[in-house]
Amino acid sequence: MPNSMLLVLIQVLVLCSCVSVVSSTISPCAKWNTTGSTVAGTGDAGNSSYQINSAKGIFIHKERNELYVADFSNNRVQRFSLNDPSKMGTTVASNIENPMKVYVDDDINGPTVYVSLRFLNRVEKWTYGARQGVQVGNDCQLCCGVSVDKEKNVYMSESNRHRVLQWSPRTNITNIVAGNTDTNGSKSTLLDHPQGIYVNRDGGVVYVADMWNSRIQSWIQGSDEGVTVAGSSKGTEGHDPETLDFPNDMIVDDETNIVYVIDTSNNRVQRWKPFASEGDTIAGDMSAGNATYQLSKPAGLGFDMKGNLYVMDMENNRVQMFELIDNRPCSLRLESNGSSKLG
Ligand SMILES: *[C@@H]1O[C@H](CO)[C@@H](O)[C@H](O)[C@H]1NC(C)=O
Ligand SMILES: *[C@@H]1O[C@H](CO)[C@@H](O)[C@H](O)[C@H]1NC(C)=O
Ligand SMILES: *[C@@H]1O[C@H](CO)[C@@H](O)[C@H](O)[C@H]1NC(C)=O
Ligand SMILES: *[C@@H]1O[C@H](CO)[C@@H](O)[C@H](O)[C@H]1NC(C)=O
Ligand SMILES: *[C@@H]1O[C@H](CO)[C@@H](O)[C@H](O)[C@H]1NC(C)=O
Ligand SMILES: *[C@@H]1O[C@H](CO)[C@@H](O)[C@H](O)[C@H]1NC(C)=O
Numbered sequence: 001m002p003n004s005m006l007l008v009l010i011q012v013l014v015l016c017s018c019v020s021v022v023s024s025t026i027s028p029c030a031k032w033n034t035t036g037s038t039v040a041g042t043g044d045a046g047n048s049s050y051q052i053n054s055a056k057g058i059f060i061h062k063e064r065n066e067l068y069v070a071d072f073s074n075n076r077v078q079r080f081s082l083n084d085p086s087k088m089g090t091t092v093a094s095n096i097e098n099p100m101k102v103y104v105d106d107d108i109n110g111p112t113v114y115v116s117l118r119f120l121n122r123v124e125k126w127t128y129g130a131r132q133g134v135q136v137g138n139d140c141q142l143c144c145g146v147s148v149d150k151e152k153n154v155y156m157s158e159s160n161r162h163r164v165l166q167w168s169p170r171t172n173i174t175n176i177v178a179g180n181t182d183t184n185g186s187k188s189t190l191l192d193h194p195q196g197i198y199v200n201r202d203g204g205v206v207y208v209a210d211m212w213n214s215r216i217q218s219w220i221q222g223s224d225e226g227v228t229v230a231g232s233s234k235g236t237e238g239h240d241p242e243t244l245d246f247p248n249d250m251i252v253d254d255e256t257n258i259v260y261v262i263d264t265s266n267n268r269v270q271r272w273k274p275f276a277s278e279g280d281t282i283a284g285d286m287s288a289g290n291a292t293y294q295l296s297k298p299a300g301l302g303f304d305m306k307g308n309l310y311v312m313d314m315e316n317n318r319v320q321m322f323e324l325i326d327n328r329p330c331s332l333r334l335e336s337n338g339s340s341k342l343g
Contacts, residue, residue, distance in 0.1 A: 026307045028256055028273060029330040032282050035292045036320035039310065040067055040080045040087055043290060045317045047074050049088050057101030057196070057249070058312045058319060060302030061111060067302070067310065067319060068092070070099035070115060077102055077115055077126075080319075082304065093126045093133060101196060101249070101300065105148045116143040116156060123156045123167075137167030138174040145196045145249075149203030157194040157208065164197055164206055164219070178206050178219040178226060186213050186235030188225040196249030196262070196300065207252050207259065210235075214244045216259055216272070230259050230272035230279060239266055239286070241278035249300045256332065260301060262311070267295045269311060273332055283311060283322045290316045 045053040057070035060082075067080040069089070075096055078089035093099070093113055103114045110128030114136070117124060121141050124133030136154050145157035145164070154167045155177065163179030179191035186192065192212035199206050206219045208226065213235035217226030231244035239245060245265035252259050261270040261279065268284035284295040300312035307324035 025255070026253060026258075026303065026324070027327045027329050028258060028332050029326075029328060030307065030324060031326035032309050032322040033325050034283065034285075034322070036283065036311070036322045037292070038087075038318045039082060039321045040069060040078075040089065041313075041316075041318035043316055043318050045073070049078075049090070050086075052078065052089075052317055052319075054314060054317070055312055055319075056299040056314055057099070057116075058300040058302050058310060059102045059104045060304050060310055061104050062303075062305045063106075064111065065304060066104075066111075068102050068104050068113065069312070069319065070102040070300075072098050072100065072118075075099070077113055093124075096120075096124065096133065100144045101146050103146045103148050105152065114146050114148055114154060116140065116146045118142055118144065123154060125154075136169075137165060140165060145194065145209070147197050147199040147206075149199050150201050151203060153203055155197055155199050155206060157197050159193050159195060159211075162191045162194065164191075164194060164208055166206075177221065178208055178217070184212070188217075188227070188233070191217065191226070192235070195247075198250055198252050200252065200254050205252075207250055209247045209249050209262070211246050211248060211264075214238070214246060216244070216247060216250050216261055229274075230261050230270065237265070241280065244270065244279075248298075251301055251303065260303075260309075262298050262301050264297055264299060267298065269295075269298065269301060269309065283309060283320075288315070290318075292320075295320065 041052040053073035055071045059068040065082045069078045077093035098118045100116045113126040121139045122135045126133040140156045140158045142160035144159045147155045162184045166177045167174045184192040194208045195211045196209040208217045214237035215231035219226045237245040244263045248264040249262040257274045259272040270279035272279040288296040296315035299314040302310045309322040
């Protein structure tokens, strides 16, 4: 065989081992400015319209370019327009107790807010302009994560009972979709104090921040066990690229399946590619502090339409934005041993 043909053959083989993801909005090789800027909150805890207090959850409504904050100690959900430089918040749910996480869905009337209330043990739905919320589904003990799929099924994590529930508006029935009721541990069938959850739009996969196991688990609908997609599957915490330390939340890119993790006790945001055995840091430098490159107990995250990253910087009482500065397309090459590498 002539050398040139061999070369073509090798090139074809190399190309075939690549999964092209050039169409994704956020490239698997994306880089963000590691210097953040504050888009909500002042750094000091307070209850004015431009302050927040110990907030733990955020949601970015991409089309409206709005930021929603579950303002834990102020017992409210605040909405900030990211187009408005004044950074003044508007209260869209008030007189609620200790909201943990928030999810916003579009309904005919406008954006509908779903909020988990930690000590009232429930998720409430606030339709646009409502003065009161209504409970959806069964009770949710030490309720934390909340997410909604395109059929408007509502998912909630019941931290104290180590499971994730799904409520169907069609049947008004609440089912268990992840974990084993009242049993915690690090086996693949178990969760230990689940926190934030992310459900892909079609509802096929539930991702869970399995906090006390320092790992992120993915549960395919109907499965009785989870698969570790970030952190150590054994449930051991750590401070290196292979491990996480009490992760509180994550977002998964539905196109690339890349998992963006809030690695809370390591004060950083990690990116884990599919089948990777380690993650890389995209924000925070692991030291807790209030400098522009630091985070202090981050608790939630989101991306806007342009791919900019937003982080709920809990102990600093501020929401930081890290600008997407390099979005050159690249492909994820899957290694034969199952790990992934940038091509
Ligand atoms: C990152 O942001 C800082 C502050 O806004 C700015 O001074 C710096 O030039 C930015 N870096 C890059 C690489 O864009
Ligand atoms: C940042 O932290 C320093 C030292 O802990 C403190 O003196 C300062 O007030 C803080 N700044 C803000 C904006 O909270
Ligand atoms: C807001 O905070 C101030 C003091 O910081 C307090 O006096 C006031 O009662 C608070 N308002 C509400 C509605 O909690
Ligand atoms: C849905 O189920 C809840 C709890 O079982 C019940 O209280 C509620 O009345 C039901 N709603 C409807 C519309 O049937
Ligand atoms: C289960 O959670 C309890 C606290 O609620 C904790 O003390 C215990 O260590 C956990 N068990 C396992 C196996 O992780
Ligand atoms: C998989 O292979 C890559 C490159 O050949 C290597 O760097 C990596 O350590 C391997 N991963 C595992 C889990 O064996």
